[in-house]
Amino acid sequence: MPIVAVIPKPNSPVEVREVAEPDLEVGSALLEVELSEVCGTDVYLQQGRLAGVPYPLVPGHVSTGRLQKIRGEIFDVDGRRFNEGDLVTFLDVHRTCNACWYCLVAKAGTRCPQRKVYGITYGLDDGLCGGWASHIYIKPGTRCIRLDADPRAFMAGGCALPTSVHAIERGDIKIGDTVLVLGSGPVGINSILLALMRGALRVLCIGAPQMRLDAAIEAGASGTLNIETTGESQRLDWVLENTAGRGADVTIEATGVPGAVVQAMRFTRDAGTVVVVGQYTDHGETSFNPHLDLNKKHLDVRGCWGSEFSHFYRAAQITAQRSEAWTRMKLISYGLEQANEALADVSEGRVIKALIRP
Ligand SMILES: [Zn+2]
Ligand SMILES: [Zn+2]
Numbered sequence: 001m002p003i004v005a006v007i008p009k010p011n012s013p014v015e016v017r018e019v020a021e022p023d024l025e026v027g028s029a030l031l032e033v034e035l036s037e038v039c040g041t042d043v044y045l046q047q048g049r050l051a052g053v054p055y056p057l058v059p060g061h062v063s064t065g066r067l068q069k070i071r072g073e074i075f076d077v078d079g080r081r082f083n084e085g086d087l088v089t090f091l092d093v094h095r096t097c098n099a100c101w102y103c104l105v106a107k108a109g110t111r112c113p114q115r116k117v118y119g120i121t122y123g124l125d126d127g128l129c130g131g132w133a134s135h136i137y138i139k140p141g142t143r144c145i146r147l148d149a150d151p152r153a154f155m156a157g158g159c160a161l162p163t164s165v166h167a168i169e170r171g172d173i174k175i176g177d178t179v180l181v182l183g184s185g186p187v188g189i190n191s192i193l194l195a196l197m198r199g200a201l202r203v204l205c206i207g208a209p210q211m212r213l214d215a216a217i218e219a220g221a222s223g224t225l226n227i228e229t230t231g232e233s234q235r236l237d238w239v240l241e242n243t244a245g246r247g248a249d250v251t252i253e254a255t256g257v258p259g260a261v262v263q264a265m266r267f268t269r270d271a272g273t274v275v276v277v278g279q280y281t282d283h284g285e286t287s288f289n290p291h292l293d294l295n296k297k298h299l300d301v302r303g304c305w306g307s308e309f310s311h312f313y314r315a316a317q318i319t320a321q322r323s324e325a326w327t328r329m330k331l332i333s334y335g336l337e338q339a340n341e342a343l344a345d346v347s348e349g350r351v352i353k354a355l356i357r358p
Contacts, residue, residue, distance in 0.1 A: 001018045001019065001020065001021065002018070002019050002020075002021055002128055002133060002134050002135040003016060003017070003018055003019075003133065003134045003336060003358065004016070004017055004018075004019055004058045004124070004128065004130065004132065004133040004134075004336075005058065005059075005132035005133065005336040005337075005339040005356070006056045006057065006058050006124055006130075006132075007045060007046050007055060007056065007057045007058075007059060008055065008056045009048075009055045009056070010046070010047065010048020010055065011046070011047060011048055012046075013340050014046070014059075014132075014339040014340050014343070016336050016337055016339075019124070019128065021135075022127050022128055022137045024069060024071035024137075025071065025139075025140055026071055026072040026140065027071070027072045027073075027074060027140035027141070028070075028071050028072075028074075028137065028138055028139055028140050028142075029067050029068075029069060029070045029071065029074060029082070029138040029144075030067075030068045030069040030128075030135055030136075030137060030138070031063070031065045031066070031067060031068065031088070031090075031135060031136040031137075031138050032065050032066045032067075032068040032134070032135055033060075033063050033064075033065040033131055033133055033134060033135060033136055033358050034063075034064050034065045034066065034087075034151060034357070035063065035064050035065070035151060035152070035155045035333075035355050035356070035357055036060035036062070036063035036064075036119075036130075036131025036132055036133075036355065036356040036358070037060065037061075037062050037063070037131070037155060037158040037159065037353070037354065037355050037356065038059075038060075038334070038339075038342045038343060038346050038354040038355070038356060039061075039062075039158060039159050039160065039186065039346065040185065040186075040256065040280075040281075040346065041061070041120065041159070041280060041281075042059040042060070042119075042343060042346070043343055043346055043347045044280075044281045045057060045059055045120065046059075046343055049281050049282070050120070050281060051282075052121060053120065053121060053123070054121065054122070054123030054125060054126070055123060056123060056124045056125075057119070057120075057123045057124060057130065058119065058123075058124055058128070058129065058130025058131075058132055058133055059119045059120075059130050059131070059132050060118075060119045060130045060131025060132040060133070060356060061092035061117055061118050061119035061120055061130070061131065061159055062089065062092055062131070062155070062158050062159040062162075063089065063090075063118075063131030063136060064087065064088065064089045064147060064151040064154060064155055065087070065088070065136070066085055066086065066087055066088070067082055067083070067084055067085065067086050067088060067138075067144070068084065068085075068135070069084060070082060070083070070084055074138075074144060076144065076145065076146055077143070077145075077309075077313065080146070082144060082146075086146060087146070087147045087151060088144045088145060088146055088147055089144070089145050089147055089151070089154060089312075089316060090118075090138060090142050090143060090144045090145065091142070091143040091145070091307075091308075091309050091312045092117050092118045092119060092120075092159070093110075093115050093116070093117050093306065093307070093308070093309075094115070094116045094117070094118065094122070094139060094141065094142050095114050095115055095116050095141065096109045096112045096114065096115045096308070097112055097114040097115075100112055100113065100114065109308045110166075110305045110306035110307065110308055111305065115306075118130060118131070118136070118142075119131055119132075127139070131356065132336060132339055132356050132358070133336075133358060134336075134358045143309050143312075145312060145313060145316045146316075147316060147320070148320050149319065149320035149321075149323055150323060150327065152327070152331065153319040153320070153323040153326040153327050154315065154316055154319040154320070154326070155331070155353075155355055156319070156326040156327070156329040156331055156353055157190055157315055157318075157319050157326055158186060158353060158355075159186075159307075160185075160186030160187045160189070160190045161190045161315040161318075161319065161326075162307035162311035162312045162314075162315045163187050163190075163277060163304075163306075163307055163311075164187055164190035164191045164193075164194050164254075164277075165194060165307070165311040165314050165315055165318075166277070166304055166306070166307050166308070166311045167187070167191055167252055167254070167275050167277040167304045168191060168194045168195060168198050168252075169311075170275045170277075170302045170304045171195075171250045171252060171273055171275045171302075172250070172273060173195055173198045173199060173200050173249075173250050174199065174249070175199035175201075176199065176200075176201045177199070177200050177201065177249040177250055178200065178201060178202045178203075178204065178242070178243050178248050178249050179191075179195040179200040179202070179203045179204070179248060179249065179250045179251070179252065180203075180204045180205075180206070180239060180247075180248035180250070180251040180252070180264075180267055180268070181195070181203060181204070181205045181206075181207075181216075181221070181251075181252045181254060182205075182206050182207070182251065182252070182253045182254060182255050182260050182263065182264055182267075182278070183205075183206075183207050183253065183254035183255035183256070183260070183278055184205055184206075184207025184208065184212035184213055184215065184216050184224070185207070185212065185254065185255075185256075185349075186352070186353060187254040187277060187278065188205060188207055188212075188216065188252075188254040188255075189212070189215050189216060189219050189329075189352070191252045191254060191277075192205060192216055192219040192220055192221050193219050193220060193325050193326075194318075195250075195252070196220045197318075197322070200250075202222040202223075202242075203220060203221050203222060204221065204222065204223050204224070204225075204239065204242055204248065205221040205223075205224045205225075206224070206225045206226075206227055206230075206235055206238075206239075207224070207226075207227060207255075208226050208227045208228045208349075209226075209228065209349060210226060211352070212349070212352065213226060215329070215330075215352050218328065219325060220325075223242060225238050232263060232266075235263065235267065236263075236266060236267060239267045243269065246269040246270070247266075247267055247268050247269035247270075247272060248267055248268050248269060248272060249268075249269060249272050249273070250268070250272060250273045250274075250275070251264040251265075251267055251268045251272070251273070251274045251275070252264075252275050252277060253274065253275065253276045253277065253278050253279075254277050254278040255278040256278050256279065256280075256281065256283060257278070257283065258279065258283050258284055258285060258286035259286050260278065261274075261276055261278075261279065261286060261288075262286055262287070262288040262293060264276070265288060265293045265294060265297070265299055265301060266293060268297070268299060270296075270297045270298055270299070271297070271298045271299070271300075272297075272299060272300070273299075273300045273301075273302065274299060274300070274301045274302065275302050275304050276301065276302065276303050276304065277304040329352060329353055330351075330352045330353065331352075331353050331354075331355055332345070332351045332353070332354050332355070333354075333355045333356070333357040334354060334355070334356055334357070335356075335357060335358070336356065336358050339356065342354045342356065
């Protein structure tokens with residue numbers, strides 16, 4: 001019998017339960033989970049801070065494992081058939097419809113109203129749809145991606161990596177740019193790696209705690225500043241000192257703090273670009289001066305919501321072929337029974353990357 005770690009309702013501890021094995025529809029599969037992850041979103045799910053979440057919920061949106069049973073045939077994007085025993089990950093976003101106004105006219109698949117996300121908007125009533133489990137039911141139409149290399153490198157990136165691929169695309173970084181990353185959590189660290197890959201000459205990072213700033217340097221940041229020991233004006237001075245008095249060409253905001261969005265605007269040069277990728281949960285409002293902070297600066301401020309298949313696919317390719325940076329990252333694994341401990345460690349920022357190993 002499959003085993004799952006479930007959040008029964010908001011603000012309740014995670015419980016381990018046995019559930020019935022699903023009947024497989026044609027075009028579906030049963031995945032034996034090897035690794036799933038714990039990210040900031042899971043902390044907010046446990047705290048009931050995301051709208052439209054069907055509890056009871058099995059968290060874990062990005063996972064890897066082996067296809068244990070396949071019913072009918074499923075194929076990868078190259079048209080190669082998957083076989084039982086193959087090591088895969090899968091796009092956690094399911095049912096992007098490719099038929100609605102957002103999909104077809106705006107070409108903004110991450111805003112498709114039909115989309116469902118494993119471990120977030122699919123609850124336990126929808127089947128085995130979260131990665132904190134011995135098995136996941138891969139529903140028909142789910143896009144699997146073959147993992148040829150060490151799955152730990154892909155999971156070191158986890159959901160933060162496709163998110164960062166999307167953010168870097170939105171930032172439109174030019175060769176030789178100076179990029180500022182606000183936040184040194186998983187999205188911040190992955191954004192540093194990818195900004196350099198994209199052609200940034202230097203990446204600066206403002207974040208905390210020191211352990212994560214050390215990880216930022218390890219990822220290639222040329223300088224870091226600790227937010228715990230500096231005020232906003234000191235941070236601005238530091239950015240200006242490092243950018244010939246102009247500010248960063250591109251700033252990636254990856255903090256989760258509303259006020260950081262305004263700081264991102266102030267720390268960016270005139271006619272530069274700000275990408276907001278750190279506001280996946282509603283943490284409230286902030287205020288800014290539209291004349292000074294935005295219009296007069298001729299600033300380009302862009303939101304960045306979710307990921308699409310292309311971001312996931314590129315994340316899998318990058319971690320397979322440039323695996324060193326991700327293999328070096330410190331991972332901590334927890335069993336299903338330790339899920340509450342994992343959530344607490346992620347919530348307190350005690351770990352760089354937490355994984356669930358069922
Ligand atoms: Zn759609
Ligand atoms: Zn996540």
